[in-house]
Amino acid sequence: MNRFWSILFFLVPILGVGICLMSAFGIYPLEHTWLPADISESGKDIDFAFNLVMWIIGIVFVGTGLILAMSMWSYPFNADRKATYSHGNTKLEIIWSVIPGVVLIGIFIFQAVYWERQKINQPVVTLADGTTALQQPIVKVVARKFGWRFWYAGLDGELGTSDDFVLENELHLPTDEPLVVQLESEDVLHSFFLRNLRIKQDLIPGKKQFAWFTIVSEKIEQDKVYDILCAELCGWGHARMNGRLYPKTKSDFQEFLKLNDLKQNGFAMNEAEEK
Amino acid sequence: MTESADHQKQSFIWKYVFSRDHKVIGTQFLFSTLIWFALGGALAIALRIQLAWPWTSMPYFGKELFATEGGQISPDFYNMLFTMHASIMIFFVIIPILAGAFGNILIPLMIGADDMAFPTLNMLSYWVMWPAFIFMGLSFATPTFGPAFGWTANPPMAAGPALTYWLLGLICVGISSMMGSVNYLTTIIQMRAPGMTMFRLPMTIWGMFVTAILQAFALPVLTAALCMQLADNAFGTGFFRPESAASSGGGEPLMWQHLFWFYSHPAVYIMILPAMGMVSDILSCFARKPLFGYKPMIFSISGIAGLGFIVWGHHMFISGMNPWLGTTFGLSTILIALPSAIKVFNWLGTLWNGNLRLTTPMLFAISFVSMFIIGGLSGIPIASPLIDIPLHDTYFIVAHIHYVLFAGTVMGVFAGIYFWFPKIFGRMMNETLGKIHFFLTFVFLNGTFFLMHVLGWMGVPRRYASFQSLKQQIEAGASQLELTASNGVNKVFVMAKDYEQIMWINEFITYCAIGMGVVQVFFVINFFGCIFFGKRAGRNPWESNTLEWTTPSPPGHGNFDFQPVVHRGPYEYSHPNAEKDYLMQTDPPLEATNQTESGGES
Numbered sequence: 001m002n003r004f005w006s007i008l009f010f011l012v013p014i015l016g017v018g019i020c021l022m023s024a025f026g027i028y029p030l031e032h033t034w035l036p037a038d039i040s041e042s043g044k045d046i047d048f049a050f051n052l053v054m055w056i057i058g059i060v061f062v063g064t065g066l067i068l069a070m071s072m073w074s075y076p077f078n079a080d081r082k083a084t085y086s087h088g089n090t091k092l093e094i095i096w097s098v099i100p101g102v103v104l105i106g107i108f109i110f111q112a113v114y115w116e117r118q119k120i121n122q123p124v125v126t127l128a129d130g131t132t133a134l135q136q137p138i139v140k141v142v143a144r145k146f147g148w149r150f151w152y153a154g155l156d157g158e159l160g161t162s163d164d165f166v167l168e169n170e171l172h173l174p175t176d177e178p179l180v181v182q183l184e185s186e187d188v189l190h191s192f193f194l195r196n197l198r199i200k201q202d203l204i205p206g207k208k209q210f211a212w213f214t215i216v217s218e219k220i221e222q223d224k225v226y227d228i229l230c231a232e233l234c235g236w237g238h239a240r241m242n243g244r245l246y247p248k249t250k251s252d253f254q255e256f257l258k259l260n261d262l263k264q265n266g267f268a269m270n271e272a273e274e275k
Numbered sequence: 276m277t278e279s280a281d282h283q284k285q286s287f288i289w290k291y292v293f294s295r296d297h298k299v300i301g302t303q304f305l306f307s308t309l310i311w312f313a314l315g316g317a318l319a320i321a322l323r324i325q326l327a328w329p330w331t332s333m334p335y336f337g338k339e340l341f342a343t344e345g346g347q348i349s350p351d352f353y354n355m356l357f358t359m360h361a362s363i364m365i366f367f368v369i370i371p372i373l374a375g376a377f378g379n380i381l382i383p384l385m386i387g388a389d390d391m392a393f394p395t396l397n398m399l400s401y402w403v404m405w406p407a408f409i410f411m412g413l414s415f416a417t418p419t420f421g422p423a424f425g426w427t428a429n430p431p432m433a434a435g436p437a438l439t440y441w442l443l444g445l446i447c448v449g450i451s452s453m454m455g456s457v458n459y460l461t462t463i464i465q466m467r468a469p470g471m472t473m474f475r476l477p478m479t480i481w482g483m484f485v486t487a488i489l490q491a492f493a494l495p496v497l498t499a500a501l502c503m504q505l506a507d508n509a510f511g512t513g514f515f516r517p518e519s520a521a522s523s524g525g526g527e528p529l530m531w532q533h534l535f536w537f538y539s540h541p542a543v544y545i546m547i548l549p550a551m552g553m554v555s556d557i558l559s560c561f562a563r564k565p566l567f568g569y570k571p572m573i574f575s576i577s578g579i580a581g582l583g584f585i586v587w588g589h590h591m592f593i594s595g596m597n598p599w600l601g602t603t604f605g606l607s608t609i610l611i612a613l614p615s616a617i618k619v620f621n622w623l624g625t626l627w628n629g630n631l632r633l634t635t636p637m638l639f640a641i642s643f644v645s646m647f648i649i650g651g652l653s654g655i656p657i658a659s660p661l662i663d664i665p666l667h668d669t670y671f672i673v674a675h676i677h678y679v680l681f682a683g684t685v686m687g688v689f690a691g692i693y694f695w696f697p698k699i700f701g702r703m704m705n706e707t708l709g710k711i712h713f714f715l716t717f718v719f720l721n722g723t724f725f726l727m728h729v730l731g732w733m734g735v736p737r738r739y740a741s742f743q744s745l746k747q748q749i750e751a752g753a754s755q756l757e758l759t760a761s762n763g764v765n766k767v768f769v770m771a772k773d774y775e776q777i778m779w780i781n782e783f784i785t786y787c788a789i790g791m792g793v794v795q796v797f798f799v800i801n802f803f804g805c806i807f808f809g810k811r812a813g814r815n816p817w818e819s820n821t822l823e824w825t826t827p828s829p830p831g832h833g834n835f836d837f838q839p840v841v842h843r844g845p846y847e848y849s850h851p852n853a854e855k856d857y858l859m860q861t862d863p864p865l866e867a868t869n870q871t872e873s874g875g876e877s
Contacts, residue, residue, distance in 0.1 A: 009641065030729065085848075096616070
């Protein structure tokens with residue numbers, strides 16, 4: 001019977017790692033279940049860190065599972081013998097404290113560099129007089145129950161001016177340039193979650209926050225739209241709080257800005273043109 | 276023996292209801308928590324049904340409560356289900372079953388005391404749970420707007436009368452835990468039997484001791500935060516309510532998260548350290564081998580407890596707190612994996628070269644180790660603030676917490692129940708039923724929780740009432756969009772493609788969850804059947820070393836029918852000079868080897 005239990009416990013890491021590999025390599029029935037397609041510039045580093053950690057923990061998973069199963073397999077109860085009388089081994093304790101310690105701190109240092117870029121160092125731009133300043137946001141994201149309102153800076157590229165316009169749940173952004181978005185909430189906590197850009201940031205009412213990223217046009221499939229989810233419980237409509245991200249080339253984005261500028265601010269001009 | 280003069284003439288009420296005997300109080304905690312466990316589990320199955328077959332008629336209560344909607348639950352009710360599931364499981368099941376039930380029953384017995392240091396305080400710590408039960412019930416029953424705010428109750432979303440009841444309930448739980456922790460600390464420090472030094476205490480007691488320290492230091496912070504939110508909610512103060520369009524409080528919502536997690540992260544260790552202790556004792560007993568690295572184990576749990584106070588920020592990496600804090604909290608969180616790893620290696624060292632009796636409690640204890648490995652390892656990616664970005668608030672977190680707290684702690688609790696049942700009730704539990712229960716629970720729990728990791732790295736957010744609405748919403752959005760977008764041709768939606776996968780995985784998980792719920796029948800039959808009809812247990816049915824096995828089963832009032840004197844550590848199994856393969860802590864010293872076997876040296 002001990003062999004049965006031993007095999008049962010060894011099946012845990014085998015099936016567990018098997019499922020992870022099936023998901024990672026898209027094997028039936030777990031295709032399309034790995035990390036979502038990455039369309040950002042920095043996403044590859046997060047994905048690399050994730051993959052690295054998954055390999056490390058996968059090896060530990062199988063190793064420890066093997067030792068567990070082997071001790072169950074090899075040492076079934078026998079009334080005629082006694083177990084090894086040992087209270088421990090200092091050398092072993094040191095080995096299995098130091099090695100994981102080094103690996104863990106290594107993981108931490110490795111990821112800290114990217115964390116700093118992702119969340120701490122907001123992009124800067126060089127101004128005409130040679131000084132640098134924080135890059136200004138191109139869109140203001142205002143979350144409220146249960147939708148996303150996107151305020152576009154418009155043609156002048158500055159928020160809070162009369163050419164700003166608003167779209168509900170539709171985020172159009174240019175590709176291949178560093179972007180900053182401003183994040184606000186009108187009512188409760190929400191979380192701005194762009195799976196494909198590896199962006200997630202909680203929004204706090206009364207607090208202005210920023211997120212920054214670059215969309216890479218080469219990673220985008222033709223005419224694909226990406227989802228924007230709310231990842232912080234905000235009420236009964238939490239699951240419905242979905243927006244859509246439309247990546248656009250630089251020229252398409254300029255056209256989009258002009259079109260909306262006309263719609264919102266240029267009725268008179270529009271009519272004049274028609275005449 | 277303060278009651279020795281008058282305990283003879285106690286009436287039924289004072290003997291079994293308002294008892295000051297630690298064993299009766301512990302048993303009261305055990306029964307209450309097991310009933311809540313069944314209720315919390317039923318809520319989990321209800322929300323799993325919603326996830327697998329969204330917006331279909333909910334069996335049983337759906338027809339009663341939501342007759343006008345054809346039995347389908349509302350999204351708000353879904354939120355209430357997971358809120359109550361978490362609140363019940365954490366505050367009414369895991370914390371009180373470990374500290375309240377096992378702590379009460381085992382601490383005096385294992386240290387050789389006749390009762391707790393403060394028996395009346397001990398009784399109160401149980402009876403204060405009842406107002407908590409009532410408040411929580413009222414919260415759930417609040418008409419129109421129940422507790423739909425998640426167990427973290429983040430302001431400003433959490434509000435209303437349901438929140439008031441919920442907060443009052445938690446304050447009562449906190450008071451109960453504080454009374455308990457003061458009692459446990461005093462008892463363990465002051466009332467140990469002669470010869471029972473701190474380094475001869477079984478790991479169970481070390482687990483309880485460190486847990487009591489955590490509770491004593493972390494709970495006041497939670498209680499203060501609960502009172503502040505209560506004032507916000509009931510009296511209109513503005514500690515946590517922000518200045519915004521919806522409210523004008525001028526408070527700081529992040530402050531609540533800091534205060535809440537300052538308790539609730541140590542609470543995760545409160546919910547696992549005693550189980551780790553119990554599992555250590557059970558593994559050593561059935562491996563017939565001394566616990567590998569007794570002192571490193573103690574230093575590890577102390578390390579976990581110490582670091583446990585400075586890791587709360589890892590729940591808040593993306594909450595909007597200063598990202599530099601993410602770096603420091605990330606470091607402390609990654610470091611806490613180290614003592615956890617040391618514990619796992621020492622458990623494996625205990626099993627290696629043992630003489631393994633694979634009884635039901637042993638199988639549950641081994642499965643604790645096996646499952647804690649998964650829960651511990653899945654903690655490493657989310658300890659890194661960078662990798663946490665895509666995983667935060669997804670099903671990966673749900674998988675992680677359930678591998679630690681269900682597959683870990685609850686399996687440890689089952690191990691403890693099967694192991695100490697003979698001591699508590701004087702009868703053995705049935706081994707065959709126990710093994711069937713173990714096997715099926717083990718299979719179904721992995722079926723339930725493992726694939727949640729997959730959903731997590733897919734980026735499926737937690738706390739979504741359904742993913743159907745997401746698909747419909749995206750499709751509806753698409754048709755509107757053709758009008759505005761300049762190049763609106765056949766759009767492919769990323770989430771819509773994942774949707775089929777999400778649905779079958781969710782269905783599979785739900786079947787496993789229902790299976791896991793159903794097979795607990797084996798436990799219920801075994802438990803209640805054996806209270807009355809189990810084989811009678813002697814004093815020491817498992818041939819274990821610790822002090823509780825020297826008492827009669829069940830122990831009478833005052834526990835010990837002799838004064839226990841401790842001569843050695845708790846793990847002297849398979850001692851080469853001993854006749855049998857175990858040496859109880861009270862056995863007289865072995866003549867020849869008096870020098871080598873004192874204490875629990877490593």
